[in-house]
Amino acid sequence: MIDAVLFDLGDTLIDFGVGRREAEILFRRGARLTYDHLHAQKVPVPSFELYFKHHYRRMQRAYVWSKICRRDFSYARILAAAAKALKLPLTDTDLHHLADLWYRPIGATSHTDPGVRNMLETLRRAGTRLGIVSNTLVPGHCLDQHLLEEGLLEYFPVRVYSSSVRYRKPHPRIFEIALAQIGAPASRTLFIGDLLHADIAGAKRAGMRTIWKPARNKPFATAPAQPHRLAPDAIIPKVTHLPEALREFGWRPTRAATHPAVA
Numbered sequence: 635m636i637d638a639v640l641f642d643l644g645d646t647l648i649d650f651g652v653g654r655r656e657a658e659i660l661f662r663r664g665a666r667l668t669y670d671h672l673h674a675q676k677v678p679v680p681s682f683e684l685y686f687k688h689h690y691r692r693m694q695r696a697y698v699w700s701k702i703c704r705r706d707f708s709y710a711r712i713l714a715a716a717a718k719a720l721k722l723p724l725t726d727t728d729l730h731h732l733a734d735l736w737y738r739p740i741g742a743t744s745h746t747d748p749g750v751r752n753m754l755e756t757l758r759r760a761g762t763r764l765g766i767v768s769n770t771l772v773p774g775h776c777l778d779q780h781l782l783e784e785g786l787l788e789y790f791p792v793r794v795y796s797s798s799v800r801y802r803k804p805h806p807r808i809f810e811i812a813l814a815q816i817g818a819p820a821s822r823t824l825f826i827g828d829l830l831h832a833d834i835a836g837a838k839r840a841g842m843r844t845i846w847k848p849a850r851n852k853p854f855a856t857a858p859a860q861p862h863r864l865a866p867d868a869i870i871p872k873v874t875h876l877p878e879a880l881r882e883f884g885w886r887p888t889r890a891a892t893h894p895a896v897a
């Protein structure tokens with residue numbers, strides 16, 4: 635039986651599908667938005683190139699550090715450190731707004747299947763607890779806002795972002811944090827994600843059942859049967875197929891009747 639479902643966010647619930655090159659273009663676009671905003675607010679900013687370089691270098695260094703230490707960081711910290719180095723007189727509220735602006739171009743290129751909301755409604759109506767576990771450098775408030783705009787936030791009382799907890803999938807700790815918050819044992823929780831190593835192997839090691847939903851730009855990918863740690867329990871081509879797939883795990887679309895009728 636399945637009481638709870640934990641979702642990966644990027645390329646599982648919301649499709650981003652951006653490669654490294656596109657990510658750099660979007661990062662630069664985000665930088666430009668924040669720079670223009672500061673300029674309009676009459677904040678004494680240096681040239682755009684210098685402003686960009688300060689952020690980009692810090693981002694690269696933090697990225698390398700995160701790979702070595704296997705911990706994530708939030709780009710909110712980069713914004714704060716760059717503002718300090720550039721002597722920009724910014725408050726926490728200003729930095730919060732800058733983070734939202736920086737995320738905007740990434741959010742604008744994303745796509746959410748219009749059937750996702752109905753699918754979540756079906757799960758919620760069945761009493762299934764829902765949560766998100768995401769590897770991300772984006773501050774949580776930016777992702778929460780994106781989920782709100784997509785009409786999805788209300789379905790996820792549990793949202794564990796690696797930019798907040800610092801552990802990233804497949805580290806067991808991030809799954810433990812999510813399970814504790816959702817209040818279901820691992821054996822009755824299913825994880826769905828698009829990455830075999832981070833999502834499937836990580837969730838399996840944490841004791842969960844797993845469904846692999848390959849990213850939209852890799853629809854014909856096949857999961858390996860070996861090694862066993864990477865083999866999901868099931869594969870679906872679209873996240874909206876989840877309720878149907880869950881039936882294989884004993885899940886039913888309505889709550890079990892407390893007092894079943896006696897024939």
Ligand SMILES: [Mg+2]
Pocket residue numbers: 642643644645646827828829
């Ligand atoms: Mg993903």
